Each structure stands twice: as C-alpha cells, then as structure tokens.
Amino acid sequence: MRTSIATVSLSGALTEKLTAAARAGFDGVEVFENDLLASPLAPEEIRARCADLGLSIDLYQPMRDIEAVPQDEFRRNLRRAEHKFRLMERLGADTVLVCSSVSPLAVDDDALAAFHLRRLAELADGFGIRVAYEALAWGRHVSTYDHAWRIVEAADHPALGTCLDSFHILARSSDPKDVEGIADIPGEKIFFLQLADAPLMAMDVLQWSRHYRCFPGQGGFDIAGLVRQVIKAGYQGPLSLEVFNDVFRQAEAGPTAVDAQRSLLVLQESVGLTAPPAPVVPTGIAFAELVSPDVEPVSELLEALGFARTARHRGKPVDLWQQGEARVLLNTGPGARRDGTQLAAVGLESPDPAGAARRAESLLAPVLPRRRTPEDVPLDAVAAPDGTELFFCATGRPGLPDWTRDFEPVGQPAPADGGIRRIDHLALTQPWHQFDEAALFHRSVLGLGALESVDVADPYGLLRSRAVTNADGSVRIALGVGPAPSADDGDRAQHIALATDDLVAAARRFRAAGGRLLTIPANYYDDLAAKYEFEEGELETYRELGILYDRDADGAFRHCYTETIGRVFFELVQRDAGYRGYGAQNAPVRLAAQHVRRPVR
Amino acid sequence: MRTSIATVSLSGALTEKLTAAARAGFDGVEVFENDLLASPLAPEEIRARCADLGLSIDLYQPMRDIEAVPQDEFRRNLRRAEHKFRLMERLGADTVLVCSSVSPLAVDDDALAAFHLRRLAELADGFGIRVAYEALAWGRHVSTYDHAWRIVEAADHPALGTCLDSFHILARSSDPKDVEGIADIPGEKIFFLQLADAPLMAMDVLQWSRHYRCFPGQGGFDIAGLVRQVIKAGYQGPLSLEVFNDVFRQAEAGPTAVDAQRSLLVLQESVGLTAPPAPVVPTGIAFAELVSPDVEPVSELLEALGFARTARHRGKPVDLWQQGEARVLLNTGPGARRDGTQLAAVGLESPDPAGAARRAESLLAPVLPRRRTPEDVPLDAVAAPDGTELFFCATGRPGLPDWTRDFEPVGQPAPADGGIRRIDHLALTQPWHQFDEAALFHRSVLGLGALESVDVADPYGLLRSRAVTNADGSVRIALGVGPAPSADDGDRAQHIALATDDLVAAARRFRAAGGRLLTIPANYYDDLAAKYEFEEGELETYRELGILYDRDADGAFRHCYTETIGRVFFELVQRDAGYRGYGAQNAPVRLAAQHVRRPVR
Incomplete structure (x- = not known):
C-alpha cells in the first residue's frame, strides 16, 4: 500500500519535513495546517516542491468544530471552509480531514450533524x-468510529x-x-486511515x-489487528x-522519517x-569490538579477566x-569514532549472515561496506540506530565464511577455562531520541524479543533500560537511555557482561591478577x-568482593563490576538457569558507586 | 514549625543532599533507604555528618508490605524489621515509615493488620x-488516611x-x-506529616x-487546607x-533545597x-536593563523604535x-554575564522598595549589594531564580529615593509621544529546572498572580509559557521554558513588549526609521x-507590516516583532482593554519565522 506521513510527525520547517519524508521513501504527506x-x-510553491520530491499531498488537516452547531455558527463555518477549499485547490490536495466537534456550541443531534456534513460535502464537491470525517476520542458528542460512520452514512x-x-x-x-x-464499512467510504501507536498509559x-x-x-496498541479490518473493508x-510526540518534535527529521x-x-x-x-535470529554473540x-x-x-x-x-x-x-576485539586503528574507548561493533552469530543482511537492508538499516580489503572474509554488516555496527557472522561453521580466518x-x-x-549480555546506551526506535529495530530487523522497559534511579536522574533477547537467552542486549538529552551523552557508559559458573x-582470580572491582557500600550488604x-x-564473601545479589x-x-575505561566497563555475572533479569534493582547502588569515582559535575 | 525534607527529593549522593538541606535551613531530614x-x-558516620550539619534524622523510610500477610511471611517481615531497627539505632533515627501493603499476599482484614502492626510496634518499642503507618493511595486494601487511622487506633x-x-x-x-x-485524630498519634504538591493531572x-x-x-493541591486540619489536630x-520528581532528580541539590x-x-x-x-505588589515596570x-x-x-x-x-x-x-537601560560595562546581548535586570516600580526587599529576603531570595558606589541612590535588589536582577525602585515619588537621580x-x-x-510585558526564559519554581517565586515574593501555563509549538520542540501579573496588568512577566535541558539554553530568546495605542x-514609523520587522508568511493572513x-x-496592512492578530x-x-540582537528582541503590541492574553496562538508562526533567520542546527 502507499505510505504517507503527517507533517506534524516530523520536526523543523515544512521544507525540511517534506525532504525527510521523501528521502525515507514515503509516497505522500498529510499537510498539517x-x-x-x-x-x-x-501553496503553489509547496505543491511544486512536493511534486519535485515525488510526494502527493494526500490530506489537508484539520478542520474543526464544523457540525451540529447553531445556524449562524454553521454559516461562519461554511465561509471558513470555502476559504480552505480554495487554499486546497492551490495546494493540489483533494481530501480534507474534519474532526468531530469539541465546541461547547455543538448539540447532540446526529441528524443535524449529518445535514451539516452533507452541506459541507456539497460545497467541497464543487x-x-x-x-x-473522523471521531476524536474526546469529541463532545461523537467519539467512536462507528458513531462517525453512522452520521456519514446518514448524510449520504x-x-x-x-x-x-x-x-x-x-x-478507547x-x-x-x-x-x-x-x-463492515464499505471500503470506498473509508477515505483515509491515520496510524499511530502509543505506550499503554492510564492518563x-x-x-x-x-x-x-x-x-x-513502538507502543502497545494492536495496530495490525485494526489494519486487517480496514483491509477487509476494502x-x-x-x-x-x-x-504527535514531544521527543520526535526535538529529534532530527531525517532519522525520524526513516x-x-x-x-x-x-x-x-x-x-x-x-x-x-x-528475519534470521542470531544464535549467539560472536564478538564485541x-x-x-x-x-x-x-x-x-582483559588479561586480568583471564582473556x-x-x-x-x-x-x-x-x-x-x-x-x-x-571474544573481544580490540581495535586501535584510526577511525572516525576515536573519542575514547568505546564499544563500537557487535558480531552476531548467524545461521545465514547474507539473509540477515538482506532483512536488515529491506528494513532500511544502513548497510556497511561488505569487504574492507580484497583479502578480508566477506562480512555482512549494518548500522544500528545508535551507530553501533552489527556484523552478521559465522564462527567455524561449515559452508559459511569464517570471520576468524581474517x-x-x-x-x-585460548585458555581452556579461565x-x-x-558473553552474557551487552549494554548499549542509546541516543535519547532513539530509545523507542532501538527496541523496534532490534525486534524487527534481528527478530529478537523485547522485555518491558524499567526505570532505574541514578543519583542525577532516572535512567530507562529495555532488554532485547533471543529465545534461549544466548543473545541479550540491554538498551539504555539517560533522563534527557544532554551534552554528555557521549560519556554514558556501555558494558560487556561476561558469564561465569563460579x-x-x-572475581578472586581477577583480583589476584591485579584487577580492581567496584567497591560496593557495606550498607548494601x-x-x-x-x-x-x-x-x-x-554474604561476607560478597561484601569482600563487591558482589551484588538478586x-x-x-x-x-x-554480579560484580570492573573499573571503567573510557565509556566501557565489564561485568562478571553468574546467572541461575531460571533467572531472566539483569539485576536492575541493584543498579542504583552500582550507579552511585560508579559516580563516586567520577568527577563531580 | 520544624522543617524537614526527604533525601529522595534532592539529587546527588547522600552527603550532597544533606549539605544542601542544611544550607537551605532545614532542621531535619527523612533518610530514604x-x-x-x-x-x-x-550509619554512624551519617549520624555524625547530620549532627555536624545541625540536622536531625526525623524519619527512616520506607518499610513495605508488612501487615495482614500469612504467618510465615509476617515472621520473615519481623526478622527484616529487626535488622532495620538495629540500623536505625546506629543511625539515631527514632521513627520509621510503614506504607500500607501492596503485596498480593496481603488480605483484607483490618483486625489482622492491627494485630501485625501492634506486634511490629512492640518490637520497635524495644x-x-x-x-x-501511612496509607498509600494505591494500597491493596488500605488506601485512605482514615482507614489507616482506624487500624492504628485498633492496634492501640x-x-x-x-x-x-x-x-x-x-x-484521591x-x-x-x-x-x-x-x-479528629489525636495530635500525638499523628507521628509524621509528609507534604508534596502536584499538578492536577488525570493519570x-x-x-x-x-x-x-x-x-x-508549585502544583494544584490545597496543601494549606490540609495542614490547617493537621494543626487543629494538635x-x-x-x-x-x-x-519524587523527574526534573528535580536532574537539578542541582543546592538551589532545589532553597x-x-x-x-x-x-x-x-x-x-x-x-x-x-x-508582599509589596509592584505597580509598574520602571525599566528593563x-x-x-x-x-x-x-x-x-532603540532609536528606530522612537526611544x-x-x-x-x-x-x-x-x-x-x-x-x-x-524606559530601557543599556549597560555596556564589563560584567560577569557578557555572553552577548541579554535582558539582565528589571526595575519594578514599588510603593515600598525597602519592604519589598525585606519580603524577598525573608523568602530566601539572594539579596544583591544595595549600593554599588557611595554616590549611588540606594537600590534594593534581589536575584530571581533565573539570575535576573530585580530592582525595587521608585520613579519620581515623593519621600522615596529616585533611581533616576543616578x-x-x-x-x-524624552519624546512626548513616539x-x-x-512596557506591556517582559518575556524571560527560565532555566529548565526552574520553571515551576519561577512562578512560585514571582507569586510569593512579589505578590503577583499566575495564569495557567500554555504549550506552544516551536518547529524544534514544545515550549511552555506562564504569565505572572499584578491586578491591573501594569506588571506582566511571561516566564518561558524550552522543551528539555539543552546546551543552547543560553541562546533562547528574551523579549521586551512595548505598548502602543496605534x-x-x-510599525510604519519604525520601518520609516530604518527598522526591520519580522516577516510573517502570507499563508498566515x-x-x-x-x-x-x-x-x-x-488585513492587507497587517500583511504588509507583519502584524499578527488574536x-x-x-x-x-x-502585535509585531523586531529582529533579534543577541538573545533579545522587541515586540510592539496594541492590546484592547479586555484582552488578557499574549497572542499565544500566534507564537508557532512567530517562532517559525524567527528560525528562518537562524542557522539550521
């Protein structure tokens, strides 16, 4: 089906919005008044700009408080509508959205509403x-789709x-x-379909x-179930x-449109x-780079950790x-992102690396060059929304190019058993504007499942975290985000959690090898x-080593933590088979302990 | 009465919170677990730190899910409580908060709840x-203060x-x-009173x-009405x-505590x-500096505007x-805040400048030096939360020192009639963390009234704005704030709105004198x-001059707008006597027009 986006969904000036929509592959736009x-x-210039960009103007919106009002008011409404229809002619838009009235003047009279809408349609037809005509959930008298449809049907x-x-x-x-x-609504009478999801909230x-x-x-609505009914209608x-989203209003239009x-x-x-x-679901983490x-x-x-x-x-x-x-790759070459030590790439073990890359590409993930030098093993890689490079690769599997041959x-x-x-899991900090999208990306592109997001109290603000995993837990990625956009986004920590059975x-071995574990306050124990x-x-052992328990x-x-280098630290974890979490309830204590070692803001 | 604050209300490490609370004059704290x-x-060190700072520890909190649970569970709860009581001994805290249970194990049995709380009190007494005992609004079986009190009474x-x-x-x-x-609750049985306001929200x-x-x-609750009842109880x-506030969690503890x-x-x-x-309500704006x-x-x-x-x-x-x-003061002297042109001070016409300053000082507004040089007319001044200097002054009033004599x-x-x-109003951008406090400050310190806050769509995010005024509208200040903390807070515009009768x-005079007015798009007209x-x-005249209409x-x-210099621009306004707003519905168009002249981010 054709795709369209309302200009209000993107930030910036109208021309920025149009360019972003066209570049992301939309066929049309709704122009928000x-x-x-x-x-x-x-209007003629906007029309020409859209034509240049290959965008149709599918809807002009909104027109408000039109129907079921006193006669004088309706006369003024028709005058206003006629102005807008002339504007739409200049714009080349052939459909206008009318929202059900919220006016205190509106009366609860479906016959009058139908009469007024018919008059409006006659005018528009010219x-x-x-x-x-759309029912707002908070419309004064018309607030459900079936009620709006009954009025449309009656207006005929x-x-x-x-x-x-x-x-x-x-x-609702x-x-x-x-x-x-x-x-059951005749398909040709559904003039338009606007889609938005939302997190489930009681507000x-x-x-x-x-x-x-x-x-x-990105939210909790069953949009697919609704769309199936609309398709069934024809x-x-x-x-x-x-x-309408406060975060997207601040984000760059280009990535949001994608x-x-x-x-x-x-x-x-x-x-x-x-x-x-x-989707080709990854079956393990081949490496962290x-x-x-x-x-x-x-x-x-790494040496102290036994690598x-x-x-x-x-x-x-x-x-x-x-x-x-x-496996950890340590890359010290020159590169674009050399502002300190960071986790820049993840190798995902894939049963079909090429297929995984095709999936990612079809869902608009930027594809990275497959081969860096002629001698390299061909590697399929894409960029995640936060810029992390995701490599789809195979480690020692017959019939597939083995990345380790490079x-x-x-x-x-390799030590037999150090x-x-x-790798138990990776924790990747997301740009503030990308948190909801990061989960959708990992679910849709990689076929991972997303857990509920949790709030974690840091001494200087709330953090949010949401994990994506495959079915057997061999791939776990915790996506995190800070409390608000800030200049020090680049400082936020990433970490690699390493699984051990003991x-x-x-922890003792690490310390004996000269490693330093994060000190956890005695009050915690x-x-x-x-x-x-x-x-x-x-408990005395945990206290001695700084081991947290959930x-x-x-x-x-x-679990326990190493010191931080650049943005990166390591976590050592011992996970009972049934435990599915990440020790979130210990995170405030860990975050506070990490702040102790940092300069005060 | 003594004042106290829960450590969870302030950001940072515990020691930062304690220091901020003591500096702001609190007598005690609630220690949040x-x-x-x-x-x-x-705990002993925390106790000593509090003693050094002159803070008592008035409450340790919270203890959860204690009462009306199966016997085994209650036994575990007593064991847990005993640990906490030992901790409180070390801390020197003599009151513990127990929240009504939200546990799925809790049963709806007031007698059992009373029995359990009595057992807990016996243990505590030792x-x-x-x-x-406090009723959480979402407690499983106990969610109102009178229900919690009945159980306390029964436990006796x-x-x-x-x-x-x-x-x-x-x-609720x-x-x-x-x-x-x-x-009606005996005062000695009200062990503690926790205060928080909140904006009225349906969520x-x-x-x-x-x-x-x-x-x-800062919010919409009638806290005073509640406190009167508590005092009546004795x-x-x-x-x-x-x-608990997401914004305060990110703000500096010191100013938040004040x-x-x-x-x-x-x-x-x-x-x-x-x-x-x-309070000494200001009667006009003497100057903007x-x-x-x-x-x-x-x-x-200024010349083009006819000054x-x-x-x-x-x-x-x-x-x-x-x-x-x-009157506009233009200060080109060296100063601490010389990062471009900005509105740094406001002169408020006051019938009793010294009294106004005493009021401000009693409410913790930082008092600025009264006399900069021995020759200066003594001027009473304080700093508003955003750093703007507020001068309480008199212009040509008998018996009061006249600032213009400096x-x-x-x-x-001065032109007789240019x-x-x-000055119709001033618009001052607030630091993100200070928006709610700014309104409370202007209301309580200056005795101004605050209007409802409104959201305004900027192309790059929602802005909020809230006006404070005196009764006859001769002092109007619009407090604004951007969508989120950002590095470019310092770039946000301030403006001076000038009242004209024509x-x-x-506008024509301004243009004839070489001034440039902000261009408003034809679509708006x-x-x-x-x-x-x-x-x-x-309408043609408005279009020609860029005049907006509401x-x-x-x-x-x-109203219409000049170009921006540094952070500052001027607005020319013609206000009918009855109109009380600020043209907020035109703000999105104005903001977009101002962005056109700025470099793209």
Whole structure:
C-alpha cells in the first residue's frame, strides 16, 4: 500500500519535513495546517516542491468544530471552509480531514450533524474535494468510529466519507471485537486511515494523544489487528502516520522519517501485505569490538579477566582476545569514532549472515561496506540506530565464511577455562531520541524479543533500560537511555557482561591478577542480610568482593563490576538457569558507586 | 514549625543532599533507604555528618508490605524489621515509615493488620523506635488516611501512630470535606506529616506520584487546607517534604533545597503559623536593563523604535533610553554575564522598595549589594531564580529615593509621544529546572498572580509559557521554558513588549526609521481571512507590516516583532482593554519565522 506521513510527525520547517519524508521513501504527506501557516512558501510553491520530491499531498488537516452547531455558527463555518477549499485547490490536495466537534456550541443531534456534513460535502464537491470525517476520542458528542460512520452514512453524499485513526479507536478500547465493525464499512467510504501507536498509559486521553503517540510497533496498541479490518473493508487509500510526540518534535527529521517508514514496512509485513526477507535470529554473540586510542589499559584489564590475546587481524590493528566462547576485539586503528574507548561493533552469530543482511537492508538499516580489503572474509554488516555496527557472522561453521580466518594466530592459545564461558549480555546506551526506535529495530530487523522497559534511579536522574533477547537467552542486549538529552551523552557508559559458573572464583582470580572491582557500600550488604538468608560466610564473601545479589522466583543472579575505561566497563555475572533479569534493582547502588569515582559535575 | 525534607527529593549522593538541606535551613531530614544503601558512609558516620550539619534524622523510610500477610511471611517481615531497627539505632533515627501493603499476599482484614502492626510496634518499642503507618493511595486494601487511622487506633500501642501524606490524601479527593476528619485524630498519634504538591493531572496515580510531585505551591493541591486540619489536630512534628520528581532528580541539590525551604515558608505564612514581611505588589515596570558587549546595534534599534537617549549613569557606562513611560537601560560595562546581548535586570516600580526587599529576603531570595558606589541612590535588589536582577525602585515619588537621580541628563528630552507608551510585558526564559519554581517565586515574593501555563509549538520542540501579573496588568512577566535541558539554553530568546495605542502607525514609523520587522508568511493572513472578518484594507496592512492578530471574548490583540540582537528582541503590541492574553496562538508562526533567520542546527 502507499505510505504517507503527517507533517506534524516530523520536526523543523515544512521544507525540511517534506525532504525527510521523501528521502525515507514515503509516497505522500498529510499537510498539517500550522506547518503551512508558518511556511514562507505559497501553496503553489509547496505543491511544486512536493511534486519535485515525488510526494502527493494526500490530506489537508484539520478542520474543526464544523457540525451540529447553531445556524449562524454553521454559516461562519461554511465561509471558513470555502476559504480552505480554495487554499486546497492551490495546494493540489483533494481530501480534507474534519474532526468531530469539541465546541461547547455543538448539540447532540446526529441528524443535524449529518445535514451539516452533507452541506459541507456539497460545497467541497464543487472544488473536487472529499471530506473525511473522523471521531476524536474526546469529541463532545461523537467519539467512536462507528458513531462517525453512522452520521456519514446518514448524510449520504459521495464527497463525504470517514477517516479512521488508530489512536482514537484503540485509546478507547483494546478489545479486538470493538474494531471488527470496521470491516463492515464499505471500503470506498473509508477515505483515509491515520496510524499511530502509543505506550499503554492510564492518563487523560487528550494529553496522551498530543504528547505520547509513537510509530506502529513502538507502543502497545494492536495496530495490525485494526489494519486487517480496514483491509477487509476494502480500503484503497494510503497507510498514513499521524504522530504527535514531544521527543520526535526535538529529534532530527531525517532519522525520524526513516524510523517512521520502517514501522510501516514492519506493519505491512505483519498483516501479510508484503513479504520482505524473513528475519534470521542470531544464535549467539560472536564478538564485541572495542575501539580504543590506547591498547595498554584495555589489554591489562582483559588479561586480568583471564582473556588471552590469541590472534591479530591480517590487515588491521585489531587484536582478538578470547576465553571460552567469549571474544573481544580490540581495535586501535584510526577511525572516525576515536573519542575514547568505546564499544563500537557487535558480531552476531548467524545461521545465514547474507539473509540477515538482506532483512536488515529491506528494513532500511544502513548497510556497511561488505569487504574492507580484497583479502578480508566477506562480512555482512549494518548500522544500528545508535551507530553501533552489527556484523552478521559465522564462527567455524561449515559452508559459511569464517570471520576468524581474517585473524592470524599469535601463538597464545585460548585458555581452556579461565572461568569466563561467554558473553552474557551487552549494554548499549542509546541516543535519547532513539530509545523507542532501538527496541523496534532490534525486534524487527534481528527478530529478537523485547522485555518491558524499567526505570532505574541514578543519583542525577532516572535512567530507562529495555532488554532485547533471543529465545534461549544466548543473545541479550540491554538498551539504555539517560533522563534527557544532554551534552554528555557521549560519556554514558556501555558494558560487556561476561558469564561465569563460579563468580566468587572468577572475581578472586581477577583480583589476584591485579584487577580492581567496584567497591560496593557495606550498607548494601546489611540490607541483603535483612532481605534474604545466606549460608554462613556467603554474604561476607560478597561484601569482600563487591558482589551484588538478586533473586526472582526462578533463581539467583550474582554480579560484580570492573573499573571503567573510557565509556566501557565489564561485568562478571553468574546467572541461575531460571533467572531472566539483569539485576536492575541493584543498579542504583552500582550507579552511585560508579559516580563516586567520577568527577563531580 | 520544624522543617524537614526527604533525601529522595534532592539529587546527588547522600552527603550532597544533606549539605544542601542544611544550607537551605532545614532542621531535619527523612533518610530514604536507597540513599543510605548507596552511600559509602556507615550509619554512624551519617549520624555524625547530620549532627555536624545541625540536622536531625526525623524519619527512616520506607518499610513495605508488612501487615495482614500469612504467618510465615509476617515472621520473615519481623526478622527484616529487626535488622532495620538495629540500623536505625546506629543511625539515631527514632521513627520509621510503614506504607500500607501492596503485596498480593496481603488480605483484607483490618483486625489482622492491627494485630501485625501492634506486634511490629512492640518490637520497635524495644529499640525506642516509633512506627508511623501511612496509607498509600494505591494500597491493596488500605488506601485512605482514615482507614489507616482506624487500624492504628485498633492496634492501640503507644509506639504506633499514623503518618499523613498530602499527596496520597489529595490525589484521591480534592473535596475539602474529606480532609476535615484529620482534625479528629489525636495530635500525638499523628507521628509524621509528609507534604508534596502536584499538578492536577488525570493519570495513573502511582506514575503521577513517582514522577510529578512538586513542592507546596508549585502544583494544584490545597496543601494549606490540609495542614490547617493537621494543626487543629494538635500535631507537633515537623513539616516534611517528600517529593519524587523527574526534573528535580536532574537539578542541582543546592538551589532545589532553597526552593523547597521557600515553599515551606510560604506555606507556614498561608496557614498563619508565621508572619514574614507582607508582599509589596509592584505597580509598574520602571525599566528593563539590557547588557550588551556592543552599544551600536541596540542603540540603532532603540532609536528606530522612537526611544531617545535621555540620560547616562553618573558612575557607570549605562545609558537610559526613554519614550513615554517605557524606559530601557543599556549597560555596556564589563560584567560577569557578557555572553552577548541579554535582558539582565528589571526595575519594578514599588510603593515600598525597602519592604519589598525585606519580603524577598525573608523568602530566601539572594539579596544583591544595595549600593554599588557611595554616590549611588540606594537600590534594593534581589536575584530571581533565573539570575535576573530585580530592582525595587521608585520613579519620581515623593519621600522615596529616585533611581533616576543616578542618571545625568544628556540633553535629549524624552519624546512626548513616539507612539510607545510603556512596557506591556517582559518575556524571560527560565532555566529548565526552574520553571515551576519561577512562578512560585514571582507569586510569593512579589505578590503577583499566575495564569495557567500554555504549550506552544516551536518547529524544534514544545515550549511552555506562564504569565505572572499584578491586578491591573501594569506588571506582566511571561516566564518561558524550552522543551528539555539543552546546551543552547543560553541562546533562547528574551523579549521586551512595548505598548502602543496605534500599532499600525508605530510599525510604519519604525520601518520609516530604518527598522526591520519580522516577516510573517502570507499563508498566515489567508488563515486570518478565513477566521475573522476585517474592515477593508485592514488585513492587507497587517500583511504588509507583519502584524499578527488574536481575539478573545473581550477584545483584540495586535502585535509585531523586531529582529533579534543577541538573545533579545522587541515586540510592539496594541492590546484592547479586555484582552488578557499574549497572542499565544500566534507564537508557532512567530517562532517559525524567527528560525528562518537562524542557522539550521
């Protein structure tokens, strides 16, 4: 289906919005009246700009408080409408959105509403314009899609149809039965379909609508279920996004438009309209790649953790450090992102690397050059929304190019068992504007599942965190974000969590090798003693080593932290089979302890 | 009454919070458990730090999910409680907060709840500790203050009392009758009183409570009405602030603690507990002072607006520009805040400047040096939360020192009528963390009234604006704030709105004198034509001059804008007597037009 986006969903001047929409592949736009009013371009110039960009103007919106009002008021409304129809002629827009009235003057009289809308449609028809009538969830007398449709039906004019808006419908009811009536509306009378998702919130619906809408798949609504009914009805118009969101208003229009288009690609797949390459779910983390301006401190830390430098890249200053199935690449080459040590790339073990890359490309993930030098093993890679490079790769699998063949052994064998078995999870800080999109990206592009997001108190503000994982937990990525956009986004920590079967032994070994563990306050252990019963000496050991402890119904989680280099630190974790979390309830204590070592802001 | 503040209300490490609370004049603190857990200080050290700072520890909190649970669970709860009582002994805290249970294990059995709380109180009593039981608004079975009190009464133990929390009480009901029952609780059984205000919002009460609480007077609750009942009951404990707020979590602890203490000073005055110097409401704007590194562009702009340079300060490089009753000081001296042209000070016409300053000082406004050089007329001045200097002054009033005597006439007389009569309003951008406090400051310190805050769409994010005024509108200040903390806070515009009786003439004169008015898009005027009927030629004149138009039930508002110098621009306004707004609905168009002239971000 054709795709469209309301200009109000993107930030900036009208021309910026149009350019961003066109570049992201939208077929058309809804022109939001305020964007037009604020633009120095005449309607004819906007029309020409859209034509140049290959965009149709699918809707002009909104017209408000038209129907079921006293006669004098309606006369003024028709005068106002005629002005707007002339404007739409100049703009080349043939459909106008009319929202159900919120005017205190409006009366509860469906027959009068139908009469007025018919009069409006007659006027519009003379300009070749169609009127799409939509029920606002907070409309004074008309607030449901079926009520709006009954009025349209009664008005019975070919230039009058209805507009369906997923927010207004799903904010009022999440019962799938309540949207089934959509399929009974004649498809040609559904003049327009506006789509917005939203997080499930118990709050005033108008505030919810104006500030918290998001793109399909970023929130909690069953948009796909609604769209299926609209398709069943025979709707032929575009899928159009109308999203009011305080965060998107501040974000750059270009990336937001790409995220928006991706959400519609995923939606169309989910309702069976398209069949892009299927997701190839990663089966493990092949490696984590650190870039660093200085090899020394990171090497020392890896050595103390029991890693051995087993190989070096044949063509680049990249070392492979290994222990068990945990692999860390240390890249000290020149690069664009060399502002300190950071986690720059993740190797995802894939049963079909090329297929995974095709999936990512079809969902608008920027594809990175596949081969850096002619000798390199071809590697499929894309960029995640936060800029992290995701490599789809295979480690020692027959029939697939093995990324490790780019590396030349340097003599040191990988330790048979240094205590670390594999990477348990990675924690990646997201740009503030990208947090909701990051989860949708990882779900749709990589086929991972997303857990609920959790709030964590840092001494200087609330953080949010949301994990994405595959089914068996062999790939876990915790996506985090700070409390608000700030200049020090680049300072926020990332970390690599390493799995061990015996955390106490691993921590002791690390310390014996000269490593320093984050000091956890004694008060924390007094609290643990109040909460849980431990074996004799157990708690004293945790206190000595700075080990944190959590427990859920299915098992326990023990973890401790190294010092931070640049943006990066390591976590050592021992996870009982059933435990599914990340020790979030310990995070405030850990964050406070990390602040102790940092300069005061 | 004694004042106290919960450590969770302030940002930073525990020691930062304690220092900020003590400096702001609090008598005590509530220690929030998570702050203690995250602190490297032992309980004894925290106790000593508090003693050094002159702070008592009035409450340890919270203890959760204690009562009305199965026997095994209750046994574990007592074990946990005993640990905490030992901790409180070390801390020197003698009162613990117990919140009504939210546990799925809790049963709806008041007798069992009373029995359990009595057992807990008996245990506490052995440590010299008192238990204060509070109803959470979302408690599983106990969610109202009177229900919690009935259980406390039934438990009947001297070490058990109730804790009242204004948020939990007022979030459930705004009916003054519903708090009257408080006066019937024996005062000695009200062990503690926690105060928080909140903006009136229709949203999930738990989210509302955890993220949007604010200090008394910053929100919409009738905190004073509640406190009157508590006093009537005979409560002897402290007034304690417990505020969970996402913004305060990011703000510096020091200023937040001062704002917090100010809110309690105002509250105590409003319930008649104290009588600080009464507010002296300003009767006009005596002057607006611009600081600028370059005299030329600002002087040119003032000249084009019809101002004359009438006088110069006797001791400093400050010029007085005047027209009608509008006075602008242009300060080009060296100063701490010389990063471009900005509005640095406001002169408020005051019938009692010294009294106004005493009021401000009693409410913790930083007092500025009264006399800069021995020759200067003594001027009373304080700093507003955003750093703007507020001078309380008199212009040509018998018996009061006249600030204009510091200025030496330079020969040019003030134009009799250049079209500008006076300053209509000032618009001051607030630091993000100070927006709610700014309104409380201007209300309580200056005795101004605050209007509702409004959201305004800028192309790059939502802005908020809230006006404070005196009764006759001769002092109007619009407090604004951007969408989120950002590096370019310093770039946000401030403006001076000048009142004229004939905007068209004033605008024409300005242009004839070489001034440039902000260009408003033609589309805006097409929309005006659709909305309103104008006299012939009226709209064409507005379009030609870039005049914006608004109308409410009582009158019309016409306004236009100059270009921006540094952070500052001027607005020319013609306000019908009845019109009370600021043309907020035109702000998006104005903001977009101003962005056109700025570099793209």
